Amino acid sequence: MLVLEDVHTHYGKIEALHGVSVEVKKGEIVSLIGANGAGKTTLLMTVCGNPQASSGRIFLEGREITREPTAQIMRSGIAIVPEGRRIFSGLTVEENLHMGGFFNTKTEIRKSQEHVYELFPRLKEREHQRAGTMSGGEQQMLAIGRALMSRPEMIILDEPSLGLAPLIIKQIFEIIGQLREEGITVFLVEQNAHQALNLADRGYVLETGKIRLHDTGKNLLENPDVQNAYLGG
C-alpha cells in the first residue's frame, strides 16, 4: 500500500532522515515508535510531500508519489490526522467534517458524516458547536473523524494520544482497532510505545533518522532493547 525506499529528507542543509525504508501493507496496522526528535513527524510529512524527499522513492499503491505536490497526494485515498489535532477551531464540528470531504459529492459527504457520528456519538451531540470549545479528547475524535470523511483507504495518525487522559487514549486506540475491521490501513506514529505496539501488526523503531528495529508488534514489545528504551524497563 505505502512503500518508502531509502528515503532521505533534508531541512535546508541538515539531513533529518538518513535513508529510511518502511512498508505498510494493505489492511495492516503499522506502528512507528521513536523518541523526541527521532524524525517520526518528518517521515510522515515526507510521505505527504511537505517537505519532499531529497532522495529515495515513495510509492502509494504502486504509484510513485515522491515528487507529487501535497494537495495531489492528499487526494489519492490517503488521509492524515496531523500532530496536535489541528482542527478548524472557529468552524463548527459539522463544518470541520465537511472540510474533510471537500472533494466528495454531497451524498458521499452525508454518508461518511453518518458513519463518523456512529464511530463518535459525542461528535453528533456537538454537531453545531464551535470545534475550539470542545475538550482535547473530543477534538482528537473530530480530527480522526475529519480524516475519515474523504473515505480514505489508508489513514496516518501522528501521535493521536498526545496530551490526552489515559481513559480517552484507551477509547482512541479502540477506535483505531475498529478502523482496521473496516478494512482501513493504519499507519500509527506514537511515543506511547506500549499501546501502539500492542495494537500493531508490525512495528518500526526510528532512532535519529534511521530505522533501528523492525519486527511484529508482539516481538518488539518483548524485545529487551525496546523495553529498556521505550517501555520504561
Add this chain to the structure above:
Amino acid sequence: MAANNFRHALFCAFITLIISYPIIGFNLEAQGINVTLTGADASTIVMVLLAALIVFLFQMFREQIMGGLKSIPHPLPQSNKEPMAENRRAKIESWVLTGIVIFALFWPFLVSRGSVDLATLVLIYIMLALGLNVVVGLAGLLDLGYVAFYAVGAYTFALLSQYTGISFWLALPIGALLAALFGLVLGFPVLRLRGDYLAIVTLGFGEIIRILLNNWTTLTGGPNGIGGIPDPTLFGMEFGRRVKEEGNTSFHETFGIAYSGEHKVIFLYLIALVLAVFTALVIRRFMRMPVGRAWEALREDEIAARSLGLSRTAVKLSAFTIGAFFAGFAGTVFASKQGFISPESFVFLESAIILAIVVLGGMGSQIGVVLAAIAVTILPELAREFSEYRMLIFGAAMVLMMVWRPQGLMPMRRIHIELKRQE
C-alpha cells in the same frame, strides 16, 4: 505600584506637553514675503497645560477608568440570548434586507443632492470593504495594499476613455478584470507569506502602484491626474446638458423634462447601488460555495487545510483575485463619479480605512461590513462642523469601538448552540 503609576503618568503628561506645545503653541504667519513666528496667547497655553493634566490623571487612574468602561452594560444585550431558529431568522433577515434595498432605490428622490453624492461614496466603500472582506475576513490574508486594485480599476477606465473613448459600461468589466489580474499577479509572490510579512509585501505593492501612477507622467499625467472621465450613460442617453458624443441623445430631452444636474447624481447613485448589491450577492454566493469554506479553513489552520488536500495556491489566489475584482469595480465607479482622478486618491490611508471598515464591521460578516462602511464614511462628514477636530473624533470613536466590541459591530455568525449539560 502607585509610585510606578505616578512616574508613568508624569512621563505621559510630559510627552503631551512637548508634543502639543510646539504644534499648537507656535504660529507661522505670512506677512508679505516674510514669515514670522508668533508665540501663543495665554489661553492656548492654559489649554495645553490642561490637556497635559488630563493625560496625567487618565494615566494615573487608568485601571479604575478602564475597569469602569467594562462595567458599562453590553451594547447589544441580545447577543447573550439564545439564537432564533435558523430558518426563521434567515427569512426575517432576507425580508428586512430586501426592504432596505427597495427603500434605498427610492431614497435619493427625497433628499438633497449632497446626501446622494455622499451615499454614492458610501456605496463605493461598501463594494471595497466587501471585496477586502474576502481577503482579510474570510481568507485571513492581511492585505495593506488593497487600494492598489481600486486604483487599477479607476485608472483603467480613465486611461481607456482618454485614449480610446471607451464607455463606462464597457470599462466596468475591463477595469474589474484587469484589477483581478493584478490580484493574481500579486498573489504569486506572496503565496508562502503569512501575517506580518504578507502585510508588508502588500503594503509595498500598494505603494508601487501609486508611485508608478505618480511618476509615469507620459501615460498617466502624473500628479496632475486625468480629467474629463465620461459619466455613465443610460442606453446611449447622456446626462449632461449637451450631448458630448455623436449618436447619443440626452436624457432630459428624450423624456421631455427640464435639465437638472441632479439626474446624473441620482443615476450614479443607482448604478453604485446596483453594483454594491451585486457585489454582496456574488460574494455571499462564494461564501456558501466550497471555495468559501476553503478560505475559512485556510485562515483557521493552513497545515490542516493542506492535509485535507486543499491546494494553498488555488485557495489564496482565488481570494486575492476575487477581492481585487470588486475593488476594480469600485474603482471604475469612483472614476466616473469624480470625473477626475489622481494618485492622491489612492494613498495608503485609503487602504487603512477600508481595512478599518472590515475590522470594525466584524471580520467575515457582510452585514457588519456594510454597517461599518456607512458609519466610517458618514461619521467624518457629520463631524465636519468640528472642522480640524473631526479626524480626532473619528479616531476616538474607533478606539472606543474596539474597547467595547473588539469582535466588530456584527461579528460573523456561526450556528452555535451551547448545550445544556444533562446531569
